[in-house]
Amino acid sequence: MSAPTKTIEVTRVRGGVGENAARPDGIPKVTGEFAYSSDLWAEGMLWGATVRSPHPRARIVSIDIAKALALPGVWAVLTHDDVPGNKTYGLEIPDQPVLAWDQTRYQGEPVVLIAADHPETATRAADLVDIFYEELDPITDPEVAMDPGTDVLHPEAKNPHNLIRHVRIRSGDPDASADVVVSGEYTIGMQDQAFLGPESGLAVPDGEGGVDLYVATQWLHVDLDQLAGALGLTEDRVRITLAGVGGAFGAREDLSMQIHCCMLALHTNRPVKMMYSREESFFGHVHRHPARMYYEHGATRDGDLVYVKARIILDGGAYASSSTAVISNATCFAVGPYEVPNATLDGYVVYTDNPPCGAMRGFGSVQACFGHESQMDKLADALGMDPLELRIRNAMTTGSKLPTGQIVQGPAPVKELLESVRDMPHPDPTPSGPLDLTLLPGGVSNTTHGEGVRRGVGYGVGFKNIAYSEGFDDYSTARVKLWSAGGEPIVEVHTAAAEVGQGVTTIQMQIARTELGVEQVVVLPADTQVRSAGSTSASRQTWMTGGAVRKACEAIRVRVLTDALVGLDGDPGDLSLEGGKVISSSLGVVADLADAIGDAAYEETYEYHHKKTFPLDPETGQGDAHVAFAFSAHRATCDVDTELGLVKVVELATAQDVGKAINPQAVEGQIEGGTAQGLGLAVMEEIQVKDGKVMNPSFTDYLIPTILDMPPMQIDVMELGDPDSEYGVKGVGEPPTISSTPAILAALRNASEKPLTHIPVRPDHFLWSGERPGELGP
Amino acid sequence: MxxxxxxxxxxxxxxxxxxxxxxxxxxxxxxxxxxxxxxxxxxxxxxxxxxxxxxxxxxxxxxxxxxxxxxxxxxxxxxxxxxxxxxxxxxxxxxxxxxxxxxxxxxxxxxxxxxxxxxxxxxxxxxxxxxxxxxxxxxxxxxxxxxxxxxxxxxxxxxxxxxxxGSRGPQQFSKIGTRNAMVIAVATFSVALDLEARSVGTALGSCSPRPLRASDAEAFIADEIDWDGRTPLPESAAARFGELVADAARPIDDVRGTAAYRKHALKIMAKRTLTWTWEEART
The missing domain is CATH 3.30.465.10 (Uridine Diphospho-n-acetylenolpyruvylglucosamine Reductase; domain 3)
Known part of the structure; x- marks a missing residue:
């Protein structure tokens, strides 16, 4: 290589780390051109349908498929007999039948599959399947389920009495006493992830006994593992490619139609598409665990926390899903981001005949945070202390010890986050100008012109773990290629990281641009032709897959620079890649990167692992179980029509430490979206289950916030940098969902002076004379 | 098809x-x-x-x-x-x-x-x-x-x-939903003043199998209103009107709300909307 002969202005590539790089899927989504998994189509494809149990708990006496099979246009009717491999699957415990055989344990459990040449034919064939059930009394109360006298739903389970897992944490003195003691019982309804793109995908048989599946999911390789097992195929004969995902929020961690669709495709040797309807979707995925929580907090008269006792019961529903990890989080974070010297914490998650529950944004911390933050407000009240002051006084910091004995090592800016939301300007008081119904509780429904309206302000702070815990090695793999074409360097990034709308595709592009100084970065579709990226869950993808991409880029950079150095004086440390040039700190631009690459192609694969974690001791709950922690705080301002119990959330202010904002706009999007989901849980979102049956499986009656419910936000993004991650990133997606809900509840209590111990709050809760359903007040 | x-x-x-x-x-x-x-x-x-x-x-x-x-x-x-x-x-x-x-x-x-x-x-x-x-x-x-x-x-x-x-006086409508827009009614109430006939029309929604008029409430309030003097409506009369409206309802408990809440909400909505219409009529 020759020495530089000309001086070239080097401009940094656009769209690198820290910039608001445009998402490649942004414009197609807004214009309606984005292909979601429900838009998939293949020549000659069949349509799959699922016959589901209408009963929460029943014995299957007989299944007669003859009439369905005889319907013209029907290609296949499959039962449990047709499952080629493992008859059950599951994320942590393989307890869920691919198709039920002897009994069903929740309403909507799949029993029979249909493939037909038209979706309507498939639906009609489903009606012709004759299943004779013997109905049994469903077990629907998790505390009753744990009674020794109650029937056991899973006799093969490791634990007795329908217990999926008990997490027991003991720290300090179990008999500690305190000057001031407050106790409370809190309950949480079943929230749904309410993604807009229902479960859907396309399975295409390869003609040699293998299958390609295109599907909207969160973790391709954990799907692959369960799918290959159920199909009785080796993993190389099952290939999964991520299709366009219309939201996930945890609901796509478990399998839904994956095995079913592949079974039908392999059986008929035709491509098969499955797409749940909105109603079916409510039965097709797990939900957030409903909770019942008993808390007792003890503090000194000065407001120092002395002890916390908590007993948390989560309803796991019919199958285990990720319940064992959810209850771990709920229990580990039960006291909140506070220093608590003595803690006695018991978390139970239990099998019932209710809909299965599993992962949802916030994952156990959401439930716990409603409990501990409600208690902190109650304690502040008992102490006659400002609730913010009480929180700040007890705030965890770097070096604090969790009840599990783990020392918090990264930034833990609990005090700083609370001070930030405290000091933000407050919204204007209730408007007194011309009547604008959209600003009032009840909105355009015209229920008040100001009568009965009172304003309240409340605070909440929460935290949770980033990435998987308790010894799980959820690594991520990135394969990066650099070559040049037409005089331009090109980078190709291949990972299996599921883009579910959060922006991990853009993150990968930004990191590659910055690390290799190349603007043109292509991210290949996520599939199983590259090793696992781990799940798009637990706020981990920017950290894990972002980390893998950076490390793979670094390895390429070292090779490129080493090659570029041939014939030059200097050492590789002197060179860098920027703006498509190879730059020497002493010589300036030494080459166009494209020239330096020449005909070569550089490829590196990197497997990124987070630091090792350890299990919790089963007796004491002690152990360094978590990788890192993310924190956020919210201030809510709410107007309540105290006579009607209607609510207007006026403003939400939040502060969150994201470590480093790779894409600030995406960070704000996550914070606003996560906060909206927390608002939903606070005031409207609840799957109502009665005797094991879902009463509101539609967006007519399962309400999620509209633009008139979600207020403007003030957002303070802190970038304190985690020492263990690349660029200092932390996860962003979950914390806003955790601390927004209790802040809104605190504001509603502040306005109404009602205890409000259940979420979501419904209008009549403001009118109860006591804490529980009963007479309405005046 | x-x-x-x-x-x-x-x-x-x-x-x-x-x-x-x-x-x-x-x-x-x-x-x-x-x-x-x-x-x-x-x-x-x-x-x-x-x-x-x-x-x-x-x-x-x-x-x-x-x-x-x-x-x-x-x-x-x-x-x-x-x-x-x-x-x-x-x-x-x-x-x-x-x-x-x-x-x-x-x-x-x-x-x-x-x-x-x-x-x-x-x-x-x-x-x-x-x-x-x-x-x-x-x-x-x-x-x-x-x-x-x-x-x-x-x-x-x-x-x-x-x-x-066509309207012959102020009219109002009020609806309870658990979301501030795009929501099925938990309960609704309509009121219409007829300043010529000196009567008050009402209707309840989502509170009975069929839409209902609260006839007792209508008769009561038509007598209470000072049609000539246009003096403010006594709060007690508006409250009584609300109670009579609630009495007319035949609500049920369902996934959207309870019967008790529906009656309560009607009482409040009726009182408020009547007050708004009469204030509009007076000024």
Whole structure:
């Protein structure tokens, strides 16, 4: 290589780390051109349908498929007999039948599959399947389920009495006493992830006994593992490619139609598409665990926390899903981001005949945070202390010890986050100008012109773990290629990281641009032709897959620079890649990167692992179980029509430490979206289950916030940098969902002076004379 | 499935006479949901959106004749002065997209107890115009709706228009939902002052199988109001009015709310909306 002969202005590539790089899927989504998994189509494809149990708990006496099979246009009717491999699957415990055989344990459990040449034919064939059930009394109360006298739903389970897992944490003195003691019982309804793109995908048989599946999911390789097992195929004969995902929020961690669709495709040797309807979707995925929580907090008269006792019961529903990890989080974070010297914490998650529950944004911390933050407000009240002051006084910091004995090592800016939301300007008081119904509780429904309206302000702070815990090695793999074409360097990034709308595709592009100084970065579709990226869950993808991409880029950079150095004086440390040039700190631009690459192609694969974690001791709950922690705080301002119990959330202010904002706009999007989901849980979102049956499986009656419910936000993004991650990133997606809900509840209590111990709050809760359903007040 | 799209009312009525079992569709905001949820599988659908006669409204001697196919967004934009109660109620229906498609005729055809457009019609004594090839008949909305999602429409008939008395005083409508927009009513209340007849019309929605008037409340408050002096309404009278309205309700517990809350909400809504109308009348 020759020495530089000309001086070239080097401009940094656009769209690198820290910039608001445009998402490649942004414009197609807004214009309606984005292909979601429900838009998939293949020549000659069949349509799959699922016959589901209408009963929460029943014995299957007989299944007669003859009439369905005889319907013209029907290609296949499959039962449990047709499952080629493992008859059950599951994320942590393989307890869920691919198709039920002897009994069903929740309403909507799949029993029979249909493939037909038209979706309507498939639906009609489903009606012709004759299943004779013997109905049994469903077990629907998790505390009753744990009674020794109650029937056991899973006799093969490791634990007795329908217990999926008990997490027991003991720290300090179990008999500690305190000057001031407050106790409370809190309950949480079943929230749904309410993604807009229902479960859907396309399975295409390869003609040699293998299958390609295109599907909207969160973790391709954990799907692959369960799918290959159920199909009785080796993993190389099952290939999964991520299709366009219309939201996930945890609901796509478990399998839904994956095995079913592949079974039908392999059986008929035709491509098969499955797409749940909105109603079916409510039965097709797990939900957030409903909770019942008993808390007792003890503090000194000065407001120092002395002890916390908590007993948390989560309803796991019919199958285990990720319940064992959810209850771990709920229990580990039960006291909140506070220093608590003595803690006695018991978390139970239990099998019932209710809909299965599993992962949802916030994952156990959401439930716990409603409990501990409600208690902190109650304690502040008992102490006659400002609730913010009480929180700040007890705030965890770097070096604090969790009840599990783990020392918090990264930034833990609990005090700083609370001070930030405290000091933000407050919204204007209730408007007194011309009547604008959209600003009032009840909105355009015209229920008040100001009568009965009172304003309240409340605070909440929460935290949770980033990435998987308790010894799980959820690594991520990135394969990066650099070559040049037409005089331009090109980078190709291949990972299996599921883009579910959060922006991990853009993150990968930004990191590659910055690390290799190349603007043109292509991210290949996520599939199983590259090793696992781990799940798009637990706020981990920017950290894990972002980390893998950076490390793979670094390895390429070292090779490129080493090659570029041939014939030059200097050492590789002197060179860098920027703006498509190879730059020497002493010589300036030494080459166009494209020239330096020449005909070569550089490829590196990197497997990124987070630091090792350890299990919790089963007796004491002690152990360094978590990788890192993310924190956020919210201030809510709410107007309540105290006579009607209607609510207007006026403003939400939040502060969150994201470590480093790779894409600030995406960070704000996550914070606003996560906060909206927390608002939903606070005031409207609840799957109502009665005797094991879902009463509101539609967006007519399962309400999620509209633009008139979600207020403007003030957002303070802190970038304190985690020492263990690349660029200092932390996860962003979950914390806003955790601390927004209790802040809104605190504001509603502040306005109404009602205890409000259940979420979501419904209008009549403001009118109860006591804490529980009963007479309405005046 | 057969699908008809007549381009005139006459053609639509011919089709309806020939296929009395067929299901009419206008905005489709109810029917398409039923189809999507597989709750209905009509053999024949007749699309009324090309019948321009149904998309018009007109004034006639103090009454506004609203074509069955006039969407809510037009009622809000064009009839807020003539029919203020109906316009306020129309604003509470669904989302902008639904208000652009949904029609008053469809609301009556579905005859849901939660139909937002119905109470303002009942409060002012509106009537429904029903047509077939053999002629046209008219009946009060209260008689037309016979039960939960049941009405007096005959197989060969179509709902062609609603005749609504033009306002003769302030009107109000109020709706409880657990979300601040785009929500099915938990309870609704309509009130209309008739300053000429010195009477008060009311209607309750989502609180009984059929839309109801609170007759005792109407009679009570007509006596209490100082029609001549236009003095402020005593708060006790407004509160009593609210109680009488709540007494008239026959609500149930369901997934959207409890019977006790519905009664409570009616009491508050009735008191507030009456106060707003009377204050408007006085000033």
């Amino acid at each position: 057969d699908f008809f799209r007549p381009v005139s009312l006459a053609e639509a009525l011919e089709l309806k006479a020939a296929h009395p079992e067929c299901t009419p569709i206008a905005g489709g905001t109810d029917l398409m949901v039923e189809l999507n949820f597989d709750k209905k599988r009509p053999e024949t659908i007749i699309d009324l959106t090309a019948c321009s006669e149904l998309q018009e409204w007109s004034r006639d001697n103090g009454t506004v004749r609203v074509g069955a196919g006039v969407p809510y967004s037009r009622i809000i934009a064009e009839l807020a002065t003539d029919l203020p109660g109906l316009a306020i109620a129309s604003r509470t229906v669904g989302s902008p997209q639904i208000r652009n498609r949904g029609t008053l005729g469809g609301n009556l055809g579905t005859a849901s107890p939660a139909g937002d457009g119905i109470p303002p019609l009942v409060a002012v004594g509106a009537s429904v115009e029903l047509a077939s090839t053999s002629g046209t008949r008219s009946m009060p909305v209260t008689e037309f709706i016979t039960g939960v999602k049941e009405n007096a429409l005959r197989g060969e008939e179509l709902i062609t228009a609603i005749n609504v008395p």
